[in-house]
Amino acid sequence: MDPRELIAHFHLPQLLSFLHSSYSNTSTPILGASALLCTIILYTIAKMFGFGSQNEFNVEGQTVVITGGSDGMGKAVALELSAKGANVVVVARTVSKLVTAVDEMKAKAANIFKQKFHYISADLTDPVECERVIAEVTTWNSGAAPDIVWCCAGFSRPGYFVDVPIQDHRQQMDTIYWTAANTAHATLRNWLNPVPPSGQMKTPRRHLIFTCSTLAFVPIAGYSPYSPAKAAIRSLSDTLSQEIEMYNGAYTQRHRSDAPAADVKIHTVFPMGILSPGFDNEQKTKPELTKKLEEADKPQTPSEVAQISIRALERGEYLITTNFVGSVMKGTALGPSPKNSIVGDTMLSWLSNLVFLQVIPDLRSKAFAWGKQNGLPGSTPAS
Ligand SMILES: NC(=O)C1=CN([C@@H]2O[C@H](COP(=O)(O)OP(=O)(O)OC[C@H]3O[C@@H](n4cnc5c(N)ncnc54)[C@H](OP(=O)(O)O)[C@@H]3O)[C@@H](O)[C@H]2O)C=CC1
Numbered sequence: 001m002d003p004r005e006l007i008a009h010f011h012l013p014q015l016l017s018f019l020h021s022s023y024s025n026t027s028t029p030i031l032g033a034s035a036l037l038c039t040i041i042l043y044t045i046a047k048m049f050g051f052g053s054q055n056e057f058n059v060e061g062q063t064v065v066i067t068g069g070s071d072g073m074g075k076a077v078a079l080e081l082s083a084k085g086a087n088v089v090v091v092a093r094t095v096s097k098l099v100t101a102v103d104e105m106k107a108k109a110a111n112i113f114k115q116k117f118h119y120i121s122a123d124l125t126d127p128v129e130c131e132r133v134i135a136e137v138t139t140w141n142s143g144a145a146p147d148i149v150w151c152c153a154g155f156s157r158p159g160y161f162v163d164v165p166i167q168d169h170r171q172q173m174d175t176i177y178w179t180a181a182n183t184a185h186a187t188l189r190n191w192l193n194p195v196p197p198s199g200q201m202k203t204p205r206r207h208l209i210f211t212c213s214t215l216a217f218v219p220i221a222g223y224s225p226y227s228p229a230k231a232a233i234r235s236l237s238d239t240l241s242q243e244i245e246m247y248n249g250a251y252t253q254r255h256r257s258d259a260p261a262a263d264v265k266i267h268t269v270f271p272m273g274i275l276s277p278g279f280d281n282e283q284k285t286k287p288e289l290t291k292k293l294e295e296a297d298k299p300q301t302p303s304e305v306a307q308i309s310i311r312a313l314e315r316g317e318y319l320i321t322t323n324f325v326g327s328v329m330k331g332t333a334l335g336p337s338p339k340n341s342i343v344g345d346t347m348l349s350w351l352s353n354l355v356f357l358q359v360i361p362d363l364r365s366k367a368f369a370w371g372k373q374n375g376l377p378g379s380t381p382a383s
Pocket residue numbers: 067068069070071072073074091092093094095097122123124125151152153154155156175179211212213214270271272273274275276277278279302
């Protein structure tokens with residue numbers, strides 16, 4: 001509903017008299033507790049919609065590196081950030097797609113005279129290539145390190161565990177986990193390099209962003225080559241979000257001892273299905289059972305996913321989901337990860353844990369019924 005409509009239907013005097021009549025017989029402690037509860041809920045809702053908070057992800061004039069920036073979600077992120085005034089470098093292997101992405105970014109730029117765009121072709125499964133990318137970006141950026149690095153490279157090769165050749169499982173770990181870990185390693189080695197007090201300049205907070213999948217939270221049969229690599233990224237993200245605090249603590253003392261050049265924040269985005277070239281490709285090998293189990297997913301366009309993720313970064317979120325089902329999947333697996341909001345995330349996890357009491361047995365029984373009905377994959381079904 002349009003918020004203006006809501007306001008139009010809102011009659012304050014009636015509401016006040018209703019509240020007065022319902023509370024006139026209530027004791028003071030109950031009134032106090034209710035007021036406190038309402039305040040907490042309103043505060044949480046206001047926070048969730050970003051009211052009253054400043055932009056935690058201002059990209060105007062910043063230099064951003066996006067791996068996998070030539071296609072799908074990565075390219076959509078590149079276009080959004082270009083429209084917001086960022087300088088953008090896209091990194092992937094295929095040059096032709098990179099050239100197109102740069103042309104599209106130029107067309108979307110907020111101010112083409114101020115912003116600059118670049119591409120680097122690299123296979124990020126190779127850590128040496130990741131070091132080269134960060135060095136090349138720094139040279140291109142007049143000697144300054146990038147301000148934001150967003151790891152989007154990766155694709156999914158679904159299939160049943162035993163049917164997928166073991167080298168394909170290893171390759172998924174390379175393209176999903178290692179492209180992200182190599183990029184993070186090269187980036188953080190650059191960002192966290194100690195700078196003496198005399199060399200410190202006013203540098204805005206830097207952001208390292210991983211792109212995961214809600215499959216890192218919830219298992220779905222047919223994704224065994226992919227989900228473990230995404231779960232590993234989530235674990236890396238959680239560990240780094242703690243480890244980085246040591247550097248951020250040292251940064252507060254930069255006036256008197258060696259410290260990194262800037263404060264650093266880690267984030268991870270967990271999309272559901274994205275209608276990308278990668279998605280079209282994975283549909284070709286995806287088992288029918290997997291398609292059935294992920295029926296609750298209504299894939300989003302790359303630009304929707306990019307816009308929703310950027311808005312969440314602007315609110316300063318850490319683990320980011322892009323729709324309701326994704327949030328429920330996160331809620332059941334939140335565990336020890338840092339929260340975006342203590343009240344909101346705690347309530348979400350209670351709700352999700354109740355929902356998942358039913359969801360996991362349901363997914364398993366669907367798999368069982370599938371085998372009973374269709375037999376082994378590739379074999380002739382019983383008549
Ligand atoms: N599509 C989906 O349904 C979902 C995707 N995700 C994740 O979101 C991210 C984006 O996915 P999607 O939009 O589908 O992307 P696409 O598959 O459409 O594009 C993938 C991008 O990554 C690049 N890339 C792949 N391998 C490498 C490599 N070894 N080195 C450098 N670049 C590489 C590709 O370029 P090139 O091949 O030229 O190198 C391309 O730019 C991925 O991490 C994916 O796992 C998460 C949830 C759902």
